Amino acid sequence: MRAQDIFWSGNIKYLRLRQKLSQETLSEKLGITRVKLNAHESGRTANPTIDDLINFSEFFRMSIDSLLKIDLTKLSEQKMKDLELGSELFMKGDNIRVLAITVDKDEKENVEYVPIKAKAGYRSGFSDPEFLATLPKFNLPNLPRNGTFRMFPTIGDSMLPVPEGSDIITRYIQDWTKVKDETPCIVILKGEQDFVFKQVTINRDGTMLLQSFNKQYFAYTVPVSEVLELWEYYSFHSRQLPEPQTDMQQLMKMLQEMQQEVKELRGKK
Template sequence: MNTQKVFFSTNIKFLRERKKLSQELMAESLGIGRSKLNALESGQTKAPQPEDLINCSNTFKISIDSLLKVDLSRISELKLRELESGSDIYLQGGNIRVLAITVDKDNKENMEYIPVKAKAGYRAGYNDPEFVASLPKFSLPNLPESGTFRMFPTIGASMLPIPEGAEVICKFIEDWQNIKARTLCIVVLKAEQDFVFKQVTIEPEGMILLESLNKLFQPYKVPVSEVLEIWQFHSYQSQEIPEQETDLQEIKRMITALQNQVLKS
């Protein structure tokens, strides 16, 4: 029989420390004694009273279900703010995918980079905070302030026309049901030894269609249960200079532009 792990005590302590409040001030805010708050945070109170659960939920603006069932310390600051604003995963019946992240000294999310030598271990450690903390991390200017970003190396011809060896920057997708058809993504699969860079389409009956930009590679489908993470393409960096457009490519482009003008007229 599986037992649901309860995170209430660690969540209360985490949320208090996130607000940079002492136990004395937090206890005063909750309307309880410091000794009782200490017992709640340390797990000495195995079965918190309903009024304590309701009080903490109202104070931290996070549902009781989330306080009990979700390890809030492993959720990004953006997601925590969403929970506090009423976008609660349990109230909405959603299925959150907890993402391990790292932050800088200002509590802003880093962008982790998965070097080639770490790719083999990523599938085993993708949700392990210690593994993620061991990855190279940095920040880039001009990235959107919202969202979590990660950089993946590209290997293989299936990612063309993105040049092999380019570094692909992607944004984490938590809710896969909101993915538009043929969205370009890095997909981390359970059964693959590498990441795949594909156009993703969520299909009925729990299947995902994966299509390569390189038409020499046939599309294929995988069950949703075989997917660990999906990261939406944002941009890429490469040391390769794009090849100059040939005369034939230029003529084809001009014909296509003319056809589009005719269709619009």
Template sequence: MAKSTIFFAENLRFLRERRKLTQQDLAERLGATRSKVNALESGQTKSPVMDDLIGVSELFGISLDSLVRVELSKLGELKLRELEAGNDVYIRGGNLRVLAISVDRNNNENVEYVPVKAKAGYRTGYNDPEFIAALPKYSLPNLPAGGTFRIFPTTGDSMEPIPEGSDVVAQFVADWASLKPDTPCIVILRESQDFVFKLVTLGQDGKVLLKSLNPLFEPYLVPVEEVLEIWAFYAYTSREIPEQEGDMRQLMRMMAKMQAEISTLRTQ
């Protein structure tokens, strides 16, 4: 039987550089020395010990099978994000990182609520079962079967007419490539201590376009590697009755639209 190609050394270097880490940075995160990281990356260590393999797998959120048997640099960014989210579509094996959920006594998934005070910690605790288990839990009727749902509070007025302070019920998106352009979503960003509620469009250039419903807010791009999770909008609840748009708001909306159209014409 032909010997399988092992890509661990190349993948380790690729993943480190993708995160913009130095060998010393990676060594500190793995609890190793820089010389050991250099030996692993250069292939001098022909048979890495299991502790090193597991440490790298957990750090980068890539399954052991893909870490060793798939040449990750040949994959597109969206496919890499699928691997990091636990959707190992290349190799059927054990994924070390999956979506953390909680269940009730009947083994049914809870709908966790991420309160405002927990928003800052969600970025680091989103895949920690203990953190998720500590969140408030609800059981909502009439949710589609087979989905995982979570509730996120909104801030600001960028998604008007949805009122500020609404609670958005959203469904976990495992396959980002399945998102249609301008899908309303809760987006968890890697470097932000907050999450954003935007219209999401995935580009082919490794960028994610985030747009607001409120035209007074300019759309912007973020690198796809900065996105940790995407939750597609399902419903929202609010204690406010949306007010009818006044003349001034309509005028401001029209002016913003005209400015956007003028900017588009200037770039053509």
């Protein structure tokens, strides 16, 4: 790419001013010096590091591709809002979400297990191959060849009917635009928030609706920019036998089946 085609410096300054932030304030939020920020904005940093690319991208909720290749100062206000609320580039994740993996001696991908004690470290080390190398890893038979799999533990009863203490086997989702409504996923959130196992629906306003399987828990939304990774449910492992269905549960199941049949009949008319 030619130097005149890179809009990094102008975009960083434009986004800072757009949020009415001083260089001092933004540098504090990003955890860098004001001198370094000024170097980015003035064009003296010709080749930003990967850490800087990710840092600015996550803060401004812009894909790295957009920050580098698009002159944001030329875009309409609506287009800017679309990008900030979860642009297609961000949702597809091709240029922002880097998946680290480990392989065995035969170059076959391992299934890493993230134990409870490693959950806090995972949020900061999920893209670091050295951190992943410290996790327990194994191979499972009959897993599809097309995909990267990881196992996460569950805690609490918000995942019912999946028993508490089960281990969820999941497949990595790179492109969030293909997530169907109410897809069961392990959601890796930023900050001090925990991993959650929820039914995920991605809204058009750039938020993600997270619904518990246990209906006693309220659903809530988070900005897509607060999500680090999505892992789609594949199966679960548990030593606990499922509880037999109660009469009420069986009745509810019958009603749901009847509602589905009525819906299908109406669709054929």
